[in-house]
Amino acid sequence: MKWKSIRYRLEYMVFKCLVAIVDSLSYRQSVMLAHGLAHMLFFWLPRKLTRYEVCRENLKIAYGDDLSDERADEIILGMWRHLIRVIFEMIQMPRKLRRENFRECITFHNRQRAVSAYLSERPRIVLSGHFGNWELSLVSFGLFGFYVGAVARALDNPYLHDWFKDFREQSGHYMILKSGASEQISQEMERAGAVAMLGDQDAGRRGLFVDFFGKPASTFKSIGLLALQYDAVICVAYARRLPDDFVNSRWVRYEIGTEEIIDPRDPQFSGDVRAIAERYTEALERIVRRDPEQYFWVHRRWKSQPGMKAKPKKKQPAKVA
Template sequence: MSETDTPEPVALRDRIANGAFLAIMGLARLLPYRRRIPAMGWLFAHALGPLAGWRSRIRVNLAMARPDLTEAQVRHLLRAVPANAGRSLAEIYSGTEFTDRIHASDPLTGPGLPALEQAAQAGRPVILAVAHFGNYDAMRAALSGRGWPVGALYRPMNNEAFNRHYIPAMRAIAEPMFPRGRAGLAAMLRFLKGGGWMALGFDQFDDHGTELRFFGLPTKTVLTPAELALRYDALILPIAGVRQPDGLSFRVEVGEPVAHSDAATMMQALNDDLERLVRAHMEQWFWVHRRWKRRR
């Protein structure tokens, strides 16, 4: 927002919600980093997640995708999934305490890392296919720590008061960031054509997507990451920040590049790779999304 812009009016309910969030984060920031992150995880697992109705959504999704799980395993995930979300949010608002840890450890690994290094040397555009898994921003921090030009497309939150601090917190981790909308998309395409790297999500249900499969179930998947890779001859590969057992550190796993073919085949390959990763770390994917929507 420029100095001459007039802030949009914010509904009272949104101001109250934003004030409550800032109060919680303010208290959390009084704790040292190693205690702050698990404390926010506990709060989301035992209070905020249930209050938001996440547990019922997680249970429904697990019943569809993993009916083989025992009740004990499901109960564990009802707590562990919100806990990971809470930890991730606390990390975003920890600024340099978070990014310095990522830069110092340089956690990039995986079979696709040599291809990324070659793309950086050649100035080739890259599509980073990302999901709501682990901590998305660990990946952005790791790549920017090497000086690589990683951008991201984001959708502003409905709560304008929340946006006023959330978006700057995201920008502090890595830039550039492009808002959804005509101007943001145009700027993103210019960045990509100039050899930039774009992190694009693909793991949410998309009404305008193509029906592919995830966990063996039909679901509409966005084709845009593959379409852009084909259009701009960009390297496309999956990447994820996998939270490690200590709950604080990460391994940023760079997957095998996806061969260029047709967009649907490429996106199915990404769905399959994500399913492999989620099965290995069930608590780190955001099972709250309505990934499998039923239509009459």
């Protein structure tokens, strides 16, 4: 236990040093550093550490034989560049992105649909995936007074967890820990509030299997159930990084978009959880297909498959009176 505490402190110290360095860099310098670190991760580190085989397996499932080995490696390298840049952008965001210069960095797609849904008097579920800069989407909502309860998993390192929690809450949102989140989410729905969550992770053997890239993927039932139970509108959103422009831009450029609005009142859903899950999963797939380098291929999205048996529970040793 003592060693774990020491390790967490050391990890946090290294992270804080990185924060200090990155926060002092210019736009171009931070991009160059991110690309250099991604190159080291991809070419120098053992592939087991970077979960290369998991990424390749996921891409094989998603694209089949249409994807060459060269293109697969391009996507994986691009993914690492993107993920490192996301962390760098989070570090720089408080001093780089403000309401006054928002239009220099952000463009919108289907903005009116999102605003109309958000200004309704009904509960809202802002749904996205591990794509683009999902943290930037939250900050963008907060800058204009649209606050949400952000559902997220607690990080193992408590010091890093507190840093990310402070980052998310500085723009007016509050965190809902994924473990035991149902009560807080229900309270938010009952008062016609809004929650933000990521809906593209494996839901285990008890999940609802719907196609993602044409292959069955275990999907959480809870999103559709919440929408039906509380008459909540689902807004499938994304934040997609646009090509860099070092000449005319002082920082990164993103497109924040609404891919789909799912209203459980629509007759085509009529209380059907599966139909809702299929609709938002199709929307997430369209988002990923446009820019696969900006998706988190490290996660084993197709880990669970239909027909897999649940693992038997381990027998607990008998208690001695």
